[in-house]
Amino acid sequence: MNQLEKILRPTLAHIHPYNSGLGLDEVKSKYGVTEIAKLASNENPAGPAPQVLSGLKLASSDLFLYPDANSVKLATTLADYLDVASDNLIFGNGSEELISIICRSVVQPGDRVITLYPSFPLHEDYATLMGAKVERISLTDALETDLKALLEAVAKPAKMLIFANPMNPVGTWLNPQQLKKVIATKHPDTLLVLDEAYYEYAIEGDYVSGQACLMPGDQNWIILRTFSKAWGLAGLRVGFGICGSKQLRQALDLTRTPFNINAIAQMAATLALQNDGHMKSCTAETIRQRNLMAQELSSRGYRIAPSLGNFVFFDVKRPSMPVAEDLMKRGTIIKPWKQEGYDTFIRVSIGSEQENTKFLTDLDAILPPDHKPPVSV
Numbered sequence: 017m018n019q020l021e022k023i024l025r026p027t028l029a030h031i032h033p034y035n036s037g038l039g040l041d042e043v044k045s046k047y048g049v050t051e052i053a054k055l056a057s058n059e060n061p062a063g064p065a066p067q068v069l070s071g072l073k074l075a076s077s078d079l080f081l082y083p084d085a086n087s088v089k090l091a092t093t094l095a096d097y098l099d100v101a102s103d104n105l106i107f108g109n110g111s112e113e114l115i116s117i118i119c120r121s122v123v124q125p126g127d128r129v130i131t132l133y134p135s136f137p138l139h140e141d142y143a144t145l146m147g148a149k150v151e152r153i154s155l156t157d158a159l160e161t162d163l164k165a166l167l168e169a170v171a172k173p174a175k176m177l178i179f180a181n182p183m184n185p186v187g188t189w190l191n192p193q194q195l196k197k198v199i200a201t202k203h204p205d206t207l208l209v210l211d212e213a214y215y216e217y218a219i220e221g222d223y224v225s226g227q228a229c230l231m232p233g234d235q236n237w238i239i240l241r242t243f244s245k246a247w248g249l250a251g252l253r254v255g256f257g258i259c260g261s262k263q264l265r266q267a268l269d270l271t272r273t274p275f276n277i278n279a280i281a282q283m284a285a286t287l288a289l290q291n292d293g294h295m296k297s298c299t300a301e302t303i304r305q306r307n308l309m310a311q312e313l314s315s316r317g318y319r320i321a322p323s324l325g326n327f328v329f330f331d332v333k334r335p336s337m338p339v340a341e342d343l344m345k346r347g348t349i350i351k352p353w354k355q356e357g358y359d360t361f362i363r364v365s366i367g368s369e370q371e372n373t374k375f376l377t378d379l380d381a382i383l384p385p386d387h388k389p390p391v392s393v
């Protein structure tokens with residue numbers, strides 16, 4: 017054992033670096049391209065409501081002060097917006113920080129943690145870091161959630177059940193009946209962490225929030241949402257959790273750093289909620305673009321998974337890393353999936369109409385479409 021290995025938690029050896037990909041400027045300078053379509057991180061290309069940007073200009077006079085440790089203004093605005101108790105709301109520096117806070121608070125070495133696969137890697141990474149034994153429920157060959165396997169797994173005691181609905185990277189979702197069944201079957205001592213990062217994009221589908229599927233009396237749950245996707249504030253880092261009880265929120269507060277949401281972020285998220293029309297119109301346009309993208313890709317013969325998110329996941333039937341590299345040379349950034357079993361898949365975010373068109377043009381240049389006529393229904 018070398019000196020470093022003696023001081024590091026042994027579980028670190030099981031964690032892969034987060035695949036955050038290259039940023040706009042890095043791609044521009046590395047490949048010498050000027051026009052970029054950044055379709056790798058599921059952001060809202062239209063950004064936040066204009067009122068957020070004008071409001072932020074007023075925030076700078078208070079920047080010498082620590083921010084409100086409890087984000088009270090944001091919490092009361094959000095509690096009204098969602099019609100939940102503000103005492104049950106917790107904020108994170110992105111919802112990814114909340115995943116870390118939850119794992120730090122509840123997971124002990126040897127605990128059983130259940131998640132879906134392929135997945136948002138942090139769902140398992142933070143649990144693994146705390147020493148959990150993570151059990152993955154893989155997709156069926158039809159790229160659907162294996163409900164039978166999931167129900168069998170959750171019926172037995174586990175510390176935590178954590179998954180996204182709709183799922184990332186796949187985009188599929190459990191419908192209200194399926195979600196109710198999973199929640200009703202879960203062992204009562206298992207904490208349900210339901211990541212609804214794409215909730216705002218999903219509500220026009222056969223979908224409801226987990227909030228509508230809870231068992232009376234069960235307080236062992238947290239629903240995670242974020243301002244990073246539909247609300248257009250990924251750069252400011254604000255996510256939140258709706259907790260099953262005030263006591264659960266207070267327990268999580270103990271492992272959160274006190275000033276984790278900066279003053280600008282608190283103000284921006286509050287203004288975004290107060291001007292939600294912008295988010296709603298962006299979301300409607302993204303859904304329209306998503307359906308067009310799905311049509312375009314399937315007409316080219318790609319197998320794509322159904323999606324209620326602002327992205328689609330599809331199989332290029334060859335290692336997706338070199339395809340991603342070739343796309344990047346042309347200025348299109350997407351996410352080649354790296355998890356075992358899915359490394360021929362690409363997840364492409366739905367951007368502006370212009371970005372989506374650029375992506376399809378660049379993809380066709382690299383992988384000429386096999387001019388099969390679309391299957392008509």
Ligand SMILES: *Cc1c(COP(=O)(O)O)cnc(C)c1O
Pocket residue numbers: 058109110111112113136180183184211213241242243244250253254255
């Ligand atoms: C993007 C994403 C997040 C991260 O959101 P932040 O609030 O930006 O940390 C969390 N969960 C899932 C499933 C995501 O896709």
